[in-house]
Amino acid sequence: MTDFDADEKVAPARPPSDHSVTDRALTVAGLVMAAGAALFPWYVFLNSDKFGIHGGSADTTRDLPSSQARNVFSVSPLAMADNTEDATPPAVDPVVTATVSKLGAEKARGAALKEEQPFPGKGGFRLLHVANGRAMIEDDAGMYMVQIGSILPDNSRVATLEQRDGKWVIVTSNGEVY
Numbered sequence: 001m002t003d004f005d006a007d008e009k010v011a012p013a014r015p016p017s018d019h020s021v022t023d024r025a026l027t028v029a030g031l032v033m034a035a036g037a038a039l040f041p042w043y044v045f046l047n048s049d050k051f052g053i054h055g056g057s058a059d060t061t062r063d064l065p066s067s068q069a070r071n072v073f074s075v076s077p078l079a080m081a082d083n084t085e086d087a088t089p090p091a092v093d094p095v096v097t098a099t100v101s102k103l104g105a106e107k108a109r110g111a112a113l114k115e116e117q118p119f120p121g122k123g124g125f126r127l128l129h130v131a132n133g134r135a136m137i138e139d140d141a142g143m144y145m146v147q148i149g150s151i152l153p154d155n156s157r158v159a160t161l162e163q164r165d166g167k168w169v170i171v172t173s174n175g176e177v178y
Contacts, residue, residue: 097144124153137153141153156172
């Protein structure tokens with residue numbers, strides 16, 4: 001017996017080219033996206049005025065309000081002293097300071113100067129500037145930045161930075177006023 005001898009007719013299988021509607025839609029969408037990705041750089045190149053970087057207008061003036069200026073108060077938290085009795089100043093001053101080296105300079109006799117660290121040395125100093133709770137002082141050996149608790153060239157410490165009669169002064173732990 002062979003297959004040709006069967007009594008019932010069997011429908012042939014679907015041809016492989018028959019795809020569902022979803023497959024066709026996904027294929028078309030993929031081709032459209034690929035074409036868009038390939039053509040978009042050309043669109044940008046041909047329409048560079050729409051996609052270029054545009055600089056702002058170069059105005060050199062600006063309108064200021066006609067009202068009077070406000071008073072500006074700048075109180076640094078470093079300048080405010082705590083009211084705690086057991087507060088001790090830090091052991092190391094965190095402000096980085098420097099002096100100008102005198103290496104290479106010679107005395108009147110012609111001998112080379114020996115490099116020494118002058119701070120803290122003895123002698124007077126003067127206050128140059130105060131800002132943000134810190135003061136810049138100068139003595140004959142160089143300039144230094146100090147704040148409350150810092151050691152001064154006369155081996156005292158900065159007690160407060162105050163403004164008296166419109167001028168800034170340093171009050172030391174010895175009670176001296178610079």
